[in-house]
Amino acid sequence: MPKTMTRLTRPADERVNWPASIPFFIAHLACFAVVFTGITWTAVWLFVGMFATRSIFVTAGYHRYFAHRAFKLNRFWQLVFAFQAQATAQKGVLWWASNHRDHHRYSDTDADVHSPRKGFWWSHVGWILCDKFKPTNYDGIKDFAKFPELVWLNKHDWVAPWAYGLAAFAIGGWSGLVVGFFWSTVLLWHTTFSINSVMHVYGSRRYDTPDTSRNSMLLALLTGGEGWHNNHHHFQASVRQGFFWWEIDFTFYFLVALSWIGIVKDMKRVPERVIRPTEERDLERV
Numbered sequence: 001m002p003k004t005m006t007r008l009t010r011p012a013d014e015r016v017n018w019p020a021s022i023p024f025f026i027a028h029l030a031c032f033a034v035v036f037t038g039i040t041w042t043a044v045w046l047f048v049g050m051f052a053t054r055s056i057f058v059t060a061g062y063h064r065y066f067a068h069r070a071f072k073l074n075r076f077w078q079l080v081f082a083f084q085a086q087a088t089a090q091k092g093v094l095w096w097a098s099n100h101r102d103h104h105r106y107s108d109t110d111a112d113v114h115s116p117r118k119g120f121w122w123s124h125v126g127w128i129l130c131d132k133f134k135p136t137n138y139d140g141i142k143d144f145a146k147f148p149e150l151v152w153l154n155k156h157d158w159v160a161p162w163a164y165g166l167a168a169f170a171i172g173g174w175s176g177l178v179v180g181f182f183w184s185t186v187l188l189w190h191t192t193f194s195i196n197s198v199m200h201v202y203g204s205r206r207y208d209t210p211d212t213s214r215n216s217m218l219l220a221l222l223t224g225g226e227g228w229h230n231n232h233h234h235f236q237a238s239v240r241q242g243f244f245w246w247e248i249d250f251t252f253y254f255l256v257a258l259s260w261i262g263i264v265k266d267m268k269r270v271p272e273r274v275i276r277p278t279e280e281r282d283l284e285r286v
């Protein structure tokens with residue numbers, strides 16, 4: 001299994017479908033409509049609120065719950081987490097989690113859907129704009145595909161982002177829509193995508209994992225704790241990705257708070273022997 005950045009060649013069917021990607025680029029262009037709408041204080045608060053809330057649900061929902069089952073929710077809260085995650089316009093929850101499970105299964109090999117060894121831009125966003133990876137592989141997420149409400153939400157992945165967009169417009173008018181919704185959505189796309197691209201290229205490695213994953217405080221602060229990506233590849237099932245007290249992980253704190261009121265249950269912890277860096281454990285064996 002590779003730890004180096006030697007380049008992999010993408011097969012012919014791994015190419016961006018540019019015409020089908022137009023809505024993705026229009027969402028970026030919509031951010032520039034601020035020159036017409038201006039920035040109101042309501043829009044600023046919408047931006048902050050929509051970015052922070054949805055950032056937490058990308059990691060608590062799409063990632064730690066649906067992809068890794070790091071804690072338990074009842075069926076109602078599971079649906080709430082799915083809706084809030086999908087409000088980020090990062091496609092269906094079953095699509096997201098199934099692809100992510102594949103990322104861990106095949107990290108940085110030919111079969112990895114978004115290894116930076118296939119190109120930085122590809123790992124960041126190219127793979128999302130490629131027809132090959134558009135369908136949901138329900139076989140990879142059978143444990144959640146048995147819930148009809150999740151399958152419905154997964155198929156109608158526009159519902160949650162449109163609800164957020166309309167709410168932003170209703171609360172803040174055109175400035176609310178452009179700054180509150182589009183700015184936060186586009187920024188959130190790129191902070192999330194950075195985990196697949198930047199966090200397999202830049203940062204430090206505490207654990208000698210067979211992939212190229214890395215840790216970064218900056219990305220952890222921007223993504224609600226996802227920047228501890230080398231930790232995460234080392235022990236995927238953990239509800240917390242910051243393994244030490246100084247490794248800030250807002251999503252973990254949020255889930256702990258939800259566990260106090262009984263919404264989140266059975267949080268999976270990191271065993272003490274797993275936390276120690278690779279060198280320390282190697283020394284013990286000598």
Ligand SMILES: [Zn+2]
Nearest residue numbers: 103196213229
């Ligand atoms: Zn990774």
Ligand SMILES: [Zn+2]
Nearest residue numbers: 067100232236
């Ligand atoms: Zn993961």
